[in-house]
Amino acid sequence: MSESSNDIKRAYDKIAAIYDQRSWARFWQRNEKPTVLALIRQWAPRVTRLLDVGCGTGMYMEDCVAMCCEYHGLDISPGMIEVARTKRARLASALGRRARLCVGSVAEIPFPDLTFDVVICSKVISHYENHAALLGELVRVVRKDGLLLLSDIHARHGKEYGVFRKDGEEIVARVKNYLRDPMDDSRALSSMGCMIGAIREISLANCSWQPARIGVLGNLWERPDCPILYVIAAVKGKHGEEAQSTYSDMPS
Numbered sequence: 001m002s003e004s005s006n007d008i009k010r011a012y013d014k015i016a017a018i019y020d021q022r023s024w025a026r027f028w029q030r031n032e033k034p035t036v037l038a039l040i041r042q043w044a045p046r047v048t049r050l051l052d053v054g055c056g057t058g059m060y061m062e063d064c065v066a067m068c069c070e071y072h073g074l075d076i077s078p079g080m081i082e083v084a085r086t087k088r089a090r091l092a093s094a095l096g097r098r099a100r101l102c103v104g105s106v107a108e109i110p111f112p113d114l115t116f117d118v119v120i121c122s123k124v125i126s127h128y129e130n131h132a133a134l135l136g137e138l139v140r141v142v143r144k145d146g147l148l149l150l151s152d153i154h155a156r157h158g159k160e161y162g163v164f165r166k167d168g169e170e171i172v173a174r175v176k177n178y179l180r181d182p183m184d185d186s187r188a189l190s191s192m193g194c195m196i197g198a199i200r201e202i203s204l205a206n207c208s209w210q211p212a213r214i215g216v217l218g219n220l221w222e223r224p225d226c227p228i229l230y231v232i233a234a235v236k237g238k239h240g241e242e243a244q245s246t247y248s249d250m251p252s
């Protein structure tokens with residue numbers, strides 16, 4: 001594990017207990033998650049095994065166990081996995097049994113090639129400079145015709161650092177972001193044999209849930225069309241034209 005992944009692991013361990021209380025966490029819950037789940041329903045209507053890489057506190061866990069037989073959550077931070085385990089314990093036992101959680105890295109996913117029908121990777125690889133290598137590792141574990149859902153902070157958002165504050169005040173941790181334009185990740189995925197099915201860009205102007213005027217959004221209020229987040233749906237083993245970027249079509 002490189003020094004920077006150790007720093008990131010430590011940062012998330014520090015903030016695990018407060019991660020879900022942050023305004024941004026609600027923004028992802030209400031705006032990113034419905035987009036990702038709608039794309040799974042559209043592109044992978046039958047899912048047996050799903051991997052959530054960098055699953056964090058398990059934002060996707062409950063919805064995913066309801067739609068697949070086996071949900072695997074993998075995260076580098078034992079603290080984030082611990083919070084996800086607490087949430088799993090609150091699920092009905094039949095659902096909880098379908099959710100497996102373990103500590104591990106996107107740099108070396110502890111599963112054989114072609115294991116999963118669906119792989120989700122949400123807001124993880126922007127922490128690292130070498131997107132291509134990590135994308136390659138994600139693609140490796142998707143089965144042929146399986147689906148990779150990549151969501152991340154948009155380059156135009158321009159946040160060089162993620163700053164985590166306790167009660168909105170004291171800085172608890174800071175992590176560097178290496179932000180990308182979704183077209184760069186799409187091109188990389190196409191070159192790895194994936195067909196880009198959809199690219200969604202979510203901004204304040206088109207998101208279905210707008211947070212109260214939280215400070216963390218900073219000057220984004222003056223740039224409502226600026227994309228904050230992108231979501232790419234890529235099908236492995238199908239080559240095709242690159243999809244045009246479209247505004248998010250949130251399910252109601």
Ligand SMILES: C[S@@+](CC[C@H](N)C(=O)[O-])C[C@H]1O[C@@H](n2cnc3c(N)ncnc32)[C@H](O)[C@@H]1O
Nearest residue numbers: 012054055056059075076077080105106122123
């Ligand atoms: C911004 S959080 C997103 C969590 C979750 N995907 C979500 O959308 O709520 C980023 C997560 O990626 C994890 N992470 C960072 N580097 C990782 C790596 N190399 N391998 C696996 N997980 C990693 C962090 O520990 C953290 O839980």
